Amino acid sequence: MSVAEFLPPPNLDGNSIAKGASQTVEGMFSKAYGAQLTWSQLPIKERIARLKPLRSLLVKNRKRIADSILVPSRQDYRETIASEILPLADCVQWLGRRARKILEPRYSHRRFTPFWLGTIRSTIFRVPHGIVLIIGAGNYPLFLTGVQVLQALVAGNAVAIKPAPGAERTSQLLVELLVESGIPQELLVLLDSDIHAGEQALEAGVDKVVLTGSSRTGRSVLKMLADSLTPATMELSGCDAVYVLPGADLIRVCDLLLFGMRLNGGATCMAPRRVFVPRKLSEVFHRLLSERLRSDYAKNWRTVVPASVHKRLWDAVEAAVGQGAKIFSDSPRGSLPSVDRIEHAEHAHSSTVRIGPVVLTDVLPTMAICSMDLFAPLLLVVPVEDWSDALLADSKCPYALTASVYGPLEDAIRLAKYISAGTITINDTIVPTADPQLPFGGRGESGYGVTRGDEGLLEMTTPKVVSIRKGKWLPHAQVPQPADEELLDGLLQLAHSGSWIDRFRGLQQTLQAAFKSRRQN
Incomplete structure (x- = not known):
């Protein structure tokens, strides 16, 4: 199946803006502002109640949702349930339980008010921004975009969604389900997926931008926001670190590394990339990893990547090998990013390439491949002397999204304090981040600000302080x-x-x- 077949033209209608549509961005935003004013005046309890039916609607429409998610690297329906539909439904449930408490007004405490200020009483309100522009991701088009949309709506905002190319049908279906759930349609503006639609929205003016994408895209968007000083949350790329400590369960480590490398075909921003292994553990680690790569499942496993990504990957692998890295596999087909099949497309990419796992050993932290955001099934094994050497090697990479630590619990917790990353998982990878209670965000090239959790919900608001002077002492x-x-x-x-x-x-x-x-x- 070609990518052209993956990506049929989107059928955008109603409250949406497609290429050549007569409705202007300004006109749709004007309607959205009017609807947002009414929406923001509703009690939080009422806004939450409007979203409650979405959980059952996600279940009822799960097959339609899965059919709409046309990520070429996605392996099967099982991945879509586990990585998209289930965590989004969990988010709806969590918001229903927690949003009211998180967003309720907070009052200044008399005990902590400086005595020389006199009888002042203050209230801190969390108020919505207005229109939040969500620039969606293509690798998890329902979950990542959906959580951000839900939090923006619960906080009292209107939402403009700019889908990633290929995510049009999923975004359209998300909007339909939200409207069916009880969200006013005027609150939801669905833009076209091409870059010009996003630019038009930024030029028309929004009150907050939430971007999930590459650091290069993040910089481009921030340049457009600079003149208006529009606030933004940047959830950007990753090249994530894995620390293997003495005493780690190496079987567990290898199994989870392969899981992370295969998940969504490697197109996961927090997939394990750079694995720091003490030299004294290298022999056993390499043997266990090799056994798993030689299994029938691993040898036959393939995913699809855009030809442009394949070229970046191939160039980076060649450069690393030229500097001393080794391709780690008994099967060239299973280790080299060789082309099994190229498929031409007319929509998202000019062509795609089918590849297997790519594992390099004897990698140096200074190699360019250790500082690249590649959406591919890539694993880089970096030998180190000890954990302090691993921290130094990790610091060479500008990305700091997530990290994993494997080893005795006490040692892992101690090391986690020194790791620069937004999220650190101990003796696991990726899956714990699906907890809707947890904020998610990075540092450095991985962006700033967070989505999800209490902190992500608060980012969809801005604080407003109202102070009242009592008495006549002035x-x-x-x-x-x-x-x-x-x-x-x-x-x-x-x-x-x-x-x-x-x-x-x-x-x-x-x-x-x-x-x-x-x-x-």
Whole structure:
């Protein structure tokens, strides 16, 4: 099956903007702002209730959803359930249980209000941004985009969705299910998938941007946002690290490495890439990994990558081998990124390539391949002396999305404190991040800000503080007096001096200054 067959033209209608449509982005945004104003005034409980039916709708429409997800690297329906539909339904359930508590107003505490401020009471509200533009990912088009849409809506925003090429049908179906669930259609603006639709939306003006994509795309979008100072959450690429400690269960390590490499055909931003293995464990580790790569399943396993990705991968492998890295497999077909079949397409990519696992050993952390974001089944084994050597090797890579540590629990927890990454899994990989309670985001080239969890929901809002002055005491509104300087200096000593004697002196000075000021009045 060709990618052209994977990607039929999207049937966009209703509240959507396709190429050549008469509706303008500005016109659709104007309607969305009107709907958002009404939506944001609803109690959070009501907004959550509108989303509750979505869980059963996801179950009811699971086959339609799976058929709409045309990711060439996706292996089967099982992967779609586990990596897209199930975690999105879990997110709906979690929002129903937690969103109201997370977004409720917070009040200043009298105990922590500086005494010299007097009787001030403040409330911190979480208010929506307005229109949130979500620039979706192509590798997990339902889950990643869906979670961001749900959190934006619960927070009181309208949403504009710019799908990735190939994700049009999935995004259209997501919008349909949301409307069926009870979300006002005017709140949801579905853009075309080409780059110009995203540019038009940015030019029209949005209030927040959430991007899932490459660091190069992130930089391009941020340049467009600079003039308007529009806030953004950047969930960008990864080239994730794996630390193998002495005492690690190497069978478990190898099994999970192959799982991470195969998941979604390697097109996962947090897939394990750079594996730091102590030299004294190398022999056993290589033997166990080789046994798994020689299994019938591994030898026959193939995935599909765009030809452009294949070329980047092939060039990087050749460069690494030229610098001393070794291709690790008994089967060239199973290790080299050789072309099994090229398929031409008219939509997302000019062609695709079928490849098997690509595993390199004796890799140096300074090699270019250790700093690349490649959506391919790639594993790089980097020999190290100890965990401090591994940390130094890891620091050579500009990406810091997730990391995995394998070894005795106490040692792994101790090491995790020093690893630069947004998420660290211990004795597991990828799967724990599906917990809807957990925020997800990276550092460095992997972006900033988070999605999901409490923190991701809060990012869909901005704080608004309302302070109320009670009583008639307004010393700052009075005409300045000569004793004011002495009074303030005394207050500073009284409140923050390091010794009780100095604080007592501050109290004396404050009282004397207050008495002088009163006499002058």
